[in-house]
Amino acid sequence: MLRTIKPKNARSKRALDARLPKEVEDQRTAIFVKGTHTGETLNAVMRDLMALKRPNAISFSKKNTIHPFDASTTSVSSLEFWAAKNDASLFLIGQTSKKRPNSLTFVRMFDGRVLDMIEVGVESWAGMDSFKTRKSTPGHKPLMHFASELFDTHPRYIQLKSMLMDFFNGEVVDSICLPGLEHVISITCAPTPASLINAPVNMYPNQQRSAPEDLSSLPKVHIRTYTTRLLNSGTRIPRVELTPMGPNLDLTLRRHQAADPELLKQAMKRPKLKKTDIEKGLGKKRKNLEVDEMGDLRGRVHVGKQDLGRLQTRKMKGLKGEDLDAEEDGDMDVDGKADEDDTPQDGGRRKRRKE
Amino acid sequence: MDVSNILASHAAKYQSVTVQKETPLEVDAGFLTVTDLNPIDEESYNENLEEHLQSLARDGVQTLFSSLFTLYARPSPDGPLAQLPLPTTQLPRAKPLPKPKPPTKWEAFAAAKGIQHKVRDKKVWDEEKQEWINRWGRExxxxxxxxxxxxxxxxxxxxxxxxxxxxxxxxxxxxxxxxxxxxxxxxxxNTAANPRDARKKDIEKTLATTRISTASMGKFDKKLEGEKKIRGVKRKFDPAESSVANEAQASLALLSRIDSDARKTRREPQPEESVLNTRKAVRFASKGRGGLALGREAAGGRSSRGGSRGRGGGKGRR
Structure with a gap:
């Protein structure tokens, strides 16, 4: 653990305050760590991914003996130490070995502890330099595109989607400059094999960690990056064309560690929405308002609740008597004036009430 | 009139912005993310991978742009600023939710009294210098x-x-x-932050109350082993003799307390002590429209509101 520091001046106090938990969080900072061996491929992959993640990226230039999936090592405590020291909550660890060549490990932290991890192997790779096209501006938010039904059904791919969204795009912003949407990160799976379509989905991957999964049945994941070109379409919405930008990655899923349910529950807690935000229409569907195809805001005017009790239906003798009685009672309670020319019986009741 | 030619030329000039898919794409505009849950077509995947991926991505991005461009956008110097909705995808937080700050004594008091927080300007106007100067700090x-x-x-x-x-x-x-x-x-x-201590104190207090809540006020009750005698508050007395300065100070403090504003307002009777609450009576007689309206009505002769006056009189008799 880091020792707690008492700020001695206003500047260091501001720096410490910036690290305190916030209701609406900033973008996660990622630390790029090299393991004991990283080949030429991994170095280049990490450099390109860092170019996409910049400016919220920190690179560790030295090699580190780190094996996050090996519980017998002190890797997890090292990760926690680095996270606290750098105020970072994401790690990308590159490590190549004979058994697992070119493996990248995504580690996500919560509250200074490891939340979950995913290991992927880089099968093929094309860097940013290999495409002589326009590149995106560093710091611009990417659009994300996921394609495959597995991202909705398979726990491994749901976790991967969540991790990649957090890695590239996990920041809540209230507005975005439309011309600033320059590049797309597209994540597509290979066609789903029949064994995965019919197989019952293991909803509790934590409990069966001892039994190794059949990794070969998990389809490949293709990560592609494109820049967007907006063409005139004659309507308000432009026609989009894409140009490959790089890096292009083909990944296979390897080991993973799902989030501890208790820790995940804490991490998923949402702040209560403020009253002003709710009034502004955040956090709930704005009723009676919609934006039509022309981009105009259209409202539906409230026309009062229809009183179905007054609806004239078929008149029947049997229903008539009850209704009249009920009406008389109501009149007497609400308005004293109406009773004045009523039966003496009612007048007597009124007197009694006065006493 | 046949417009098919015009339509055809328009279609040739501009490409379509609509995307047709079996399962409609899921757009999370808050995170600028689109998810295509349609199964991947194996044939086109094997035929030409890059082209297949790019066309898939284009369709998805087109859908995303369609939803982004229909959002309400504010103009800004760099281009339109689209107001994003809250994201629908739930991602884990990086740090726990911030704990609410415990209120200071003043804040608790102000909340109880309904006192609004006023922001004090850092600068104050200086009449002599004829400029704004800092309230505190440099100069x-x-x-x-x-x-x-x-x-x-x-x-x-x-x-x-x-x-x-x-x-x-x-x-x-x-x-x-x-x-x-x-x-x-x-x-x-710090002390209030520990609910365990507060609970312990609460229990001890209840226990002490129950122990003296018998007919004999706890005197003849069975005592448990190891139970201690309840200790009350030990009274403290000031020494009978003290220095003249101290005595004078204490007397003055007492006097000032007696004479304080808080005491005065409580002790002094209200200036208007009448059985009839005129303000309420006027409000009632004028049916909430005020004394002026009542006067106007009286001057202008009988209005058609005889019935209401009758009812008011009835209430008065009760």
Missing amino acids: GKNRQVEEQWITEVPLNADADYDPRKVARDARKERIAKNEKKHTQNVSRA
Whole structure:
């Protein structure tokens, strides 16, 4: 653990305050760590991914003996130490070995502890330099595109989607400059094999960690990056064309560690929405308002609740008597004036009430 | 009139922006993310991978752009700023939710009294200099008396009376007082933060109450082993003799307390002590429209509101 520091001046106090938990969080900072061996491929992959993640990226230039999936090592405590020291909550660890060549490990932290991890192997790779096209501006938010039904059904791919969204795009912003949407990160799976379509989905991957999964049945994941070109379409919405930008990655899923349910529950807690935000229409569907195809805001005017009790239906003798009685009672309670020319019986009741 | 030619030329000029898919794409505009849950077509995947991926991505991005461009957009110097909705995808937080700050004693009091927080300007207007100067800090207003080159001295002042020192001491005292209040607030927040201790104290209090809540006030009750005797509050008395200065100070404090504003307002009767609450009566008689309307009505003769007056009279008789 880091020792707690008492700020001695206003500047260091501001720096410490910036690290305190916030209701609406900033973008996660990622630390790029090299393991004991990283080949030429991994170095280049990490450099390109860092170019996409910049400016919220920190690179560790030295090699580190780190094996996050090996519980017998002190890797997890090292990760926690680095996270606290750098105020970072994401790690990308590159490590190549004979058994697992070119493996990248995504580690996500919560509250200074490891939340979950995913290991992927880089099968093929094309860097940013290999495409002589326009590149995106560093710091611009990417659009994300996921394609495959597995991202909705398979726990491994749901976790991967969540991790990649957090890695590239996990920041809540209230507005975005439309011309600033320059590049797309597209994540597509290979066609789903029949064994995965019919197989019952293991909803509790934590409990069966001892039994190794059949990794070969998990389809490949293709990560592609494109820049967007907006063409005139004659309507308000432009026609989009894409140009490959790089890096292009083909990944296979390897080991993973799902989030501890208790820790995940804490991490998923949402702040209560403020009253002003709710009034502004955040956090709930704005009723009676919609934006039509022309981009105009259209409202539906409230026309009062229809009183179905007054609806004239078929008149029947049997229903008539009850209704009249009920009406008389109501009149007497609400308005004293109406009773004045009523039966003496009612007048007597009124007197009694006065006493 | 046949417009098919015009339509065809328009279609040739502009490409379509609509995307047709079996399962409609899921758009999370808050995270600028689109998810295509349609199964991947194996044939086109094997035929030409890059082209297949790019066409898939284009369709997805087109859908995403369609939803982004229909959002309400504010104009800005760099282009339209689309107001994004809250994201629908739930991602884990990086840090736990911030804990609410415990209120200071003043904040608790202000909340109870309904006192609104007023922001005090950092700058105050200086009449002599005719400019805005800092309330505190560099060349601040609070140090003006200490720093000015000439200061008025009261007529009956001592020979060694130093107005600068007096002003400085007063300022230092205010700072010390604020610091003291701050530490008190911090320590109060620390003790209040432990619900276990508060609960323990609560239980002990209840236990003590129950022990003296018998007919004999606990005197003849069976005692458990190891049960201690309840200790009440030990009264403290000031010494009978004390210095004259102390005594005078205590008496003056008592007098000032008796004479304080809070006491006065409570003790003095309300100036208007009448059986009839005129304000309420006027409001009632005029049916909430005020005395002026009532006067106008009386001057203008009988209005058609005879019935209402009758009802008002009826209430009065009760």
